[in-house]
Amino acid sequence: xxxxxxxQKLRLLGTAxxxxxxxxxxxxxxxxxxxxxxxxxxxGTAETVQILQKSLDPVRSIFEKCAKNxxxxxxxxxxxxxxxxxxxxxxxxxxxKKSNITAxxxxxxxxxxxxxxxxxxxxxxxYITPRVITGEWATTFTPGLDLGTHVSIPIMCGGVLxxxxxxxxxxxxxxxxxxxxxxxxxxxxAENIRAMEEKML
Numbered sequence: 001x002x003x004x005x006x007x008q009k010l011r012l013l014g015t016a017x018x019x020x021x022x023x024x025x026x027x028x029x030x031x032x033x034x035x036x037x038x039x040x041x042x043x044g045t046a047e048t049v050q051i052l053q054k055s056l057d058p059v060r061s062i063f064e065k066c067a068k069n070x071x072x073x074x075x076x077x078x079x080x081x082x083x084x085x086x087x088x089x090x091x092x093x094x095x096x097k098k099s100n101i102t103a104x105x106x107x108x109x110x111x112x113x114x115x116x117x118x119x120x121x122x123x124x125x126x127y128i129t130p131r132v133i134t135g136e137w138a139t140t141f142t143p144g145l146d147l148g149t150h151v152s153i154p155i156m157c158g159g160v161l162x163x164x165x166x167x168x169x170x171x172x173x174x175x176x177x178x179x180x181x182x183x184x185x186x187x188x189x190a191e192n193i194r195a196m197e198e199k200m201l
Contacts, residue, residue: 001187006183006187010167010178011041013190013191014041014171015171015174015175015176016173017190019176021190021193026177027160027176028105028124028175031158032124033172034123034170035110035123035124035125036117036121037117037120038172040172042170044075044167045074045075046166046167046168047065047076047077047101047164048078048151048154049078050079050153054133055134056087056092056133058151059078061151063092064099065152066099066100073102074100074102075170076104077104077162078105080133081107081126083108083133084131085108085133085134085135086109086130087108087109090112093119094119096121105157105158105168107156109125109126110125111129111131111132124170152164160177166179
């Protein structure tokens with residue numbers, strides 16, 4: 001089964017059936033929920049960023065990498081759980097839309113939701129705040145910050161390990177992570193559960 005078929009199946013199944021098929025495993029904390037359009041449903045492959053200090057440089061750096069990657073259906077997962085303030089807003093949304101990123105999953109804050117909703121970009125985040133993590137918008141890179149240690153690495157997001165290349169499914173119910181090595185088994189089980197539910201209905 002190629003990746004396009006896998007992603008199509010994941011979108012058709014949604015998070016509830018995938019969660020049931022995984023026995024409730026790898027579901028992000030319920031605090032991370034849709035902050036944009038209730039109808040948004042995405043399935044894609046993960047790209048990751050970890051933010052450990054008051055700098056948005058790691059997020060900025062990922063846009064160029066994703067744009068060069070050429071892959072479609074990238075879902076950006078961000079671990080900013082140790083910081084207070086927004087790590088995502090309108091400007092990053094516009095960059096993301098030009099960088100093959102289809103959605104953002106953020107263990108942290110988001111702002112500029114009116115503009116993001118107008119752009120129809122799906123965001124799942126832990127909270128909403130007008131305050132950015134740096135205290136004010138910073139346009140320059142932080143001297144001495146090693147970006148390579150903060151992007152495209154395994155991260156913890158919403159209490160779940162997310163690795164670059166993992167599948168992410170997100171909708172109004174929440175966010176679920178699916179490992180490539182378990183895809184076939186989980187999809188088969190989820191489709192069997194859906195068939196059983198349809199009979200019950």
